[in-house]
Amino acid sequence: MTQSFYDILIEDADGRHLWLECQQDLEIARKRLTILGARYPGTRLILWNHKTRAILAATEGY
Numbered sequence: 001m002t003q004s005f006y007d008i009l010i011e012d013a014d015g016r017h018l019w020l021e022c023q024q025d026l027e028i029a030r031k032r033l034t035i036l037g038a039r040y041p042g043t044r045l046i047l048w049n050h051k052t053r054a055i056l057a058a059t060e061g062y
Helices: 026-039
Strands: 006-011 017-023 044-049 055-058
Touching (some): 006 026, 017 026, 026 055
Antiparallel strands (some): 044 055
């Protein structure tokens, strides 16, 4: 069985995704997204599945 990894990315003004951190547990990744969203207000942060590249959640921004 392969392990899923979840990346938290920050989206810059040009729409490029810059890697911020990676988590193995989805629930921890969701909590980290909330914490990081509070730390970077007005910035779009994206949580996605590293393997499938599916966006699982995003914060408001830009």
